[in-house]
Amino acid sequence: MYKILKNECIGDKIYLLEVLAPLVVKNCLPGQFVIVMTKEDSERIPLTIYDYDRETSILSMIYQVVGSSTLELTKEHNELFSVAGPLGKPSEVVTNIDNYKGKKIVMIGGGVGIAPVYPQAKYFTSHGTDVDIIYGAKNKDLLIILDKLKSVCHNLTIVTDDGSYGMKGLVTDALKEKHDYDLCIVMGSTVMMKFVCMLTKELNIKTIVSMNPIMVDGTGMCGACRLLVNNEVKFACVDGPEFDGHLVDFDAAIKRMNLYKDEEGRRYLKDLEGNTHSGGCGICGDK
């Protein structure tokens, strides 16, 4: 069991989760993720690492409520049944930080995808490499950790879809305005990463993406997370989660994300509304 120190709402449906996880914190590096289970019968939820403290063994994650399993996670305040990791490969930039000295790097985070941007930016800054951050969200209610981000970057550009905070538009609009970068690292929804990659390909900026497909075990056992990268099958959990964004087949990845939409939607509705008609009454052609 893993003691929960904090599980609090920090934005619209966005939560900060802090747990004691010595086996994760001991060796984890930016770019890696963990798999958490709220209870013994819960789903295994992959979450990226937001922060870690080797002295106290505190692991921090940020998650958004998107379905039944993340809703269940918000309700637990004592302990988690399981926290496994760190999983995946650390960011290539982190592993080879010396190769990136003096390079101009921009990190782009969309929605809660901003969470894993933070530890990498922190790592770069603490190793003498400056980064700019572009942070995009739908509206100002969804903006989180702004002070933390400011502390680990040179320039922070905030973009909202509705213009309720910062620049009105999309992250790609901000990148079009200033794009003299050697490297772009993007984390967020698959659709957002696809559009950033289309732009950076035009601009000829090397781009790394952090993929977040459906997973079960997270250790290479099931293959649910497979992607096409440069026309080869790769497992996001063990070969990634970070890949060269210009080689990823995003359209296939986006379609694969929809695989369990029916099942998940039904269960989420049931959890929100109870066993009502739309929540899956069990009679109305529920197959």
Added chain:
Amino acid sequence: MDEKVIMRNLDPEERSHTFEEVALGYNDEEALKEANRCLQCMNPRCVKGCPVNIEIPRFIKAIKEHNMEEAYNIILESSSLPAICGRVCPQEKQCEKMCIKGVKSDAIAIGSLERYVADYALEHKLHAINVKPKNGKKVAIIGSGPSGLTCAGELAKEGVEVTIYESLHKAGGVLTYGIPEFRLPKRIVENEINQLKEMGVEIILNAVIGKSITLEELENTYDDVYIATGAGLPKFLGIPNENANGVFSANEILTRINLMKSYEDDAKTPVKKGNKAIVVGGGNVAMDAARSLKRIGYDVSIVYRRTMEELPARKMEIEHAVGEGIKFDLLKNPKEILIDDNYNVKGVKVALMELTDVDESGRRGVKEIPNAYEEISCDTIVVALGTMPNPIATENSDIITDDKGLIIAPEGVTNNEHVFAGGDAVTGAATVILAMEAGKKAAKQILDSFN
């Protein structure tokens, strides 16, 4: 005619809808009748056929004499997981194949008798814990599958302090995530694991060696390390569209169903419930996947490139699959997965095959008939073509693997004299009993190295 006592099975129609155990086991009368068939050979060939050399005639004699505790202890001298082996060992290729009775009539049903003894012991709580005082030695075992569990039991008995590291949230390895409930009920596996815990074995879950803790850190903390990480990486087909929605590895289907219990009504982890599934492959894992899919409502066909004669699965599993209405689509080999506009599977294009002569392996070869193709429509394709070892534990370590990713460990020792390895991680995907045998051998070597 001296026929063996056939074990009763759950009715095929009934069982194709539930995950209840199919083979029901012997009752006392049946067990005694079968035990009485044993000739008690002076030079028992069956013992030689058993990878862990259980003294089969001796335990059968104890059954005849109604001395069940004695029977159980005789098995335990050689095997630490009898309730599991009695269910999943391919006895017809091992002990029972060697049985002299098999020449003129049926071989003794040794596996069924082993299971009977183990289940009796479980029911009557016969398990006695005989652990020697701690000898000050510490061993880390990576993986809690059959090989790791066996090694742990053998070492703990001799007073070694054993810690097993398991990457998943539940111990048991393939016994837990892979073999379905209807073939190996999880309470049996949990019971065996609890017995090890009672012997003082510590199991640390959610610990991914190579990530959470490096192999080197283990080498520095323990006297010896045993790598029993199995063969957990699924192979895919390498044909067009195999990333489409509806194509799964057998590992994924089995993990969702067995480990995450997604067949239960209130399960939180989903499993896709389509209509028509094709399972590609002919081994035990293919049978397990096919029978699991049948139970959650699929119409299932196994597509295999040879014929029924060459199927590598156990005969009993094939018979059970046939009984449950699994169809066999033979002499066909998938060439391309057919998809719709939404990237969903709508079928598979297969090449028609024909058998050729017997090759060096003693099996009929197979080749494609030129320009002979067929399309099979389905919404789900499950690939059960074998698995490879998972490299996570060893990839950033000094341990040497071959070009297939198998750990090189002649006689169970790797290139580091304090690191031992065995089971599927060394041999490639094999059976539970062979993994156990390797665990037992490794334990012996580790103990020898301490003396």
